[in-house]
Amino acid sequence: MTLRTPLICLALIALAGCTSTSGNWGWYVIDPTTPAGYNNIRFLLNGFGATILLSIIAAALSMTLGLIVALPGMSANRWIRLPSRIYIEFVRAIPLLPMLFWVFYGLPVVLKSFGISVSIDAFWGAIITLAISDSAFTAEIYRSGIQSINKGQTEAARTVGLTYPQTMRYVILPQAIKRILPPLANQFIYIVKMSAFASVIGMQELTRRANELVVTEYRPLEIYTLLILEYLVLVLIISFFVRWLERKMGADESK
Amino acid sequence: MSENSPAITISGLNKWFGDYQALKDVDLDVAHGERIVVCGPSGSGKSTLIRCVNSLEAHDSGTITVDGIEMTDARAVEAIRAEVGMVFQQFNLFPHLTILQNLTLGPIKARKLPKAEAEARAMAYLERVRIPDQAHKRPAELSGGQQQRVAIARSLCMEPKIMLFDEPTSALDPEMISEVLDVIVDLAEDGMTMIVVTHEMGFARRAADRMVFMDQGQIIETGTPEQFFTAPKSKRCQRFLSQILQH
Numbered sequence A: 001m002t003l004r005t006p007l008i009c010l011a012l013i014a015l016a017g018c019t020s021t022s023g024n025w026g027w028y029v030i031d032p033t034t035p036a037g038y039n040n041i042r043f044l045l046n047g048f049g050a051t052i053l054l055s056i057i058a059a060a061l062s063m064t065l066g067l068i069v070a071l072p073g074m075s076a077n078r079w080i081r082l083p084s085r086i087y088i089e090f091v092r093a094i095p096l097l098p099m100l101f102w103v104f105y106g107l108p109v110v111l112k113s114f115g116i117s118v119s120i121d122a123f124w125g126a127i128i129t130l131a132i133s134d135s136a137f138t139a140e141i142y143r144s145g146i147q148s149i150n151k152g153q154t155e156a157a158r159t160v161g162l163t164y165p166q167t168m169r170y171v172i173l174p175q176a177i178k179r180i181l182p183p184l185a186n187q188f189i190y191i192v193k194m195s196a197f198a199s200v201i202g203m204q205e206l207t208r209r210a211n212e213l214v215v216t217e218y219r220p221l222e223i224y225t226l227l228i229l230e231y232l233v234l235v236l237i238i239s240f241f242v243r244w245l246e247r248k249m250g251a252d253e254s255k
Numbered sequence B: 001m002s003e004n005s006p007a008i009t010i011s012g013l014n015k016w017f018g019d020y021q022a023l024k025d026v027d028l029d030v031a032h033g034e035r036i037v038v039c040g041p042s043g044s045g046k047s048t049l050i051r052c053v054n055s056l057e058a059h060d061s062g063t064i065t066v067d068g069i070e071m072t073d074a075r076a077v078e079a080i081r082a083e084v085g086m087v088f089q090q091f092n093l094f095p096h097l098t099i100l101q102n103l104t105l106g107p108i109k110a111r112k113l114p115k116a117e118a119e120a121r122a123m124a125y126l127e128r129v130r131i132p133d134q135a136h137k138r139p140a141e142l143s144g145g146q147q148q149r150v151a152i153a154r155s156l157c158m159e160p161k162i163m164l165f166d167e168p169t170s171a172l173d174p175e176m177i178s179e180v181l182d183v184i185v186d187l188a189e190d191g192m193t194m195i196v197v198t199h200e201m202g203f204a205r206r207a208a209d210r211m212v213f214m215d216q217g218q219i220i221e222t223g224t225p226e227q228f229f230t231a232p233k234s235k236r237c238q239r240f241l242s243q244i245l246q247h
């Protein structure tokens, strides 16, 4: 519903541009019926692979890291809780772009001073940054999901001899997953959008390619319009999946 | 452990929640095979006391010894939990598992029992609590009374020497109370050592060897059901009994 209006507006702007004779619009740069336009479109669309791969790996790492951060964050012991709290507050406070620069340009230097000599390329630099930045949010998603499960479940598990990891694995997480998965999937949208920042360190994903084409073709309006549409399609597909997941999990819940 | 040493020895037990003292210098010995019923007004510390016995609550001072094992470190806590079963007011069954899986989870994961053996044991205890036909349902499909009987069977599958019950019938509709109490009486007659927190005085008369009355974190009075119901010594206990027996 809410999406229809902006989509119609976009379509109208595009149509207006096609018929315009004032020369302000130049859809020919991405006109698939001409060889040059076709090549340009292919060049732009080829960024999908990198954006998606980057996002998926970063999300997987973030989900793992988030769980590792979240578990001690729920301890009854405040000294075990503390590092988790500090990590979350700290990471949430850092804007993505500075963190990206720090990881890409600074982290190799830090590692080198510890005798670890690795070069971090744009792909992994972006993944590490996105994963760390996002893990603060996934950690909070895990925490609220796990804490929504009645304390009696943990107690019952303890009285039948389960250890803490067993209690998590067999009793708490299978129940909490319904509260965790939909917001985690939603968080994936955040990663996809933030992956655009990888363009500034030279990662050849959607945004970087659009930028490069703009530099050679000098048609920013048309190219960036297409870029936005590319993200829109990607995010709408994920949103659709999230809604489906929410319905499915919600239906399970009421059983 | 030796049969003449007590099953449970609690001495000088103190427990604080922040600056609220929930247990004050509690002493209690429970012999092997003894059935204790604990009663007292709301907030008197009954749940806290039995939760300390299997370390669901950590106590602040005093000693707890269960079947010869003194609760000193995490190792001892594990060993004690292996001897003690617990049944909760709210059942606390695992809603995502079937009844059978609820019963076999502990034996399979904690005791490393082969699945077939764990299931045979589970079915035997389901027979015992008289609901073998519900084995493949989920907890939500059972009545409250049935769920509580499953919870009892789940504890029994760990073959504990001691059973703790925290108001096992308080969350039940009246018509289901007796089916659960019958199962507990049955266990009592088999010689299971147990501490039962309950306000079911009919049950106490039938099954208890000894009554324990608590108020404001202290044990005020103990005695046989006979003494306790006919001639309570303390004023507080008399008042409590007159209130509860009115219903």
Ligand SMILES: Nc1ncnc2c1ncn2[C@@H]1O[C@H](COP(=O)(O)OP(=O)(O)OP(=O)(O)O)[C@@H](O)[C@H]1O
Residues within 6 Å of the ligand: B017, B020, B022, B040, B041, B042, B043, B044, B045, B046, B047, B048, B049
């Ligand atoms: N986790 C906790 N944090 C703070 N206070 C608590 C906690 N658990 C219990 N208390 C307090 O300790 C006191 C004793 O509680 P407890 O649950 O042992 O009482 P009870 O005798 O079982 O009462 P009831 O009949 O209502 O179950 C109460 O005043 C209660 O508010």
Ligand SMILES: [Mg+2]
Residues within 6 Å of the ligand: B046, B047, B048, B166, B167
């Ligand atoms: Mg209680």
